[in-house]
Amino acid sequence: MQSRLKRMNGQSPRVIFGCKKAGKHVPQKNVDPDKHRNCTSSRECCPCQIVVRSPRELFPRWRITSLVTDHCHELKKCDILESNQRDKRLSAEMLQLITTHAGKCDPKFIVYMLQHEWPDKAFDLRTVANAIQKAKNSAHIGGSEAAELHKILQDKTRNDKDWFFATDLDENGRLRRMFWMSPSQRYLYRRYRDVVISDNTYKTNRFGMPLNVIVIIDNAGKSRLVGCSLVSGGISGGL
Known part of the structure; x- marks a missing residue:
């Protein structure tokens, strides 16, 4: 649906929501025939439209003054998906499917399965990913992400003594800070530590x-990553 606002002289404003195939295409003819373009239009004079008006005595409240729901063309699947693209709500059946496959399948594949079961709904990947994470937390699938990261880095330091890894926990046992450097990063830092740059992202993760x-900047003027850390802004921000 497309909308356009009309303000009539001496009358209250109105908004017209119409089908994208409404109206009739009027080709623009060029004086030079060689510059004419052969193009098509999606407009088919579709009568479907909703007219809403906001009377001055009720402004800014709106009311429907005209409603035509009939289309003169066949609705395609893409048109239905476009009308549902803003509806990110998940039904109980959808959440059940997500819970069943959480931790077993890639989020994109779960979206594919949802789309197969409900072809008339458009699924948002981020909404589905959040539902997957919530299902994993409820079922304790795969353990804590902080614990997984801690185990990975701990295994690396155990297998290679040149790895550096340090953590800091608060009084409740929640992760507050974590810092790590690989062997190659430690070598680069020892060799090119004249210019060191530290930069923070601003809370781009869900924690x-x-x-x-x-x-650091090496002798060729190139930027080289030599260390990473996760830092909590407070006790409530830990993992």
């Missing part, structure tokens, strides 16, 4: 923990 990256 609200800024990622701090440490960069």
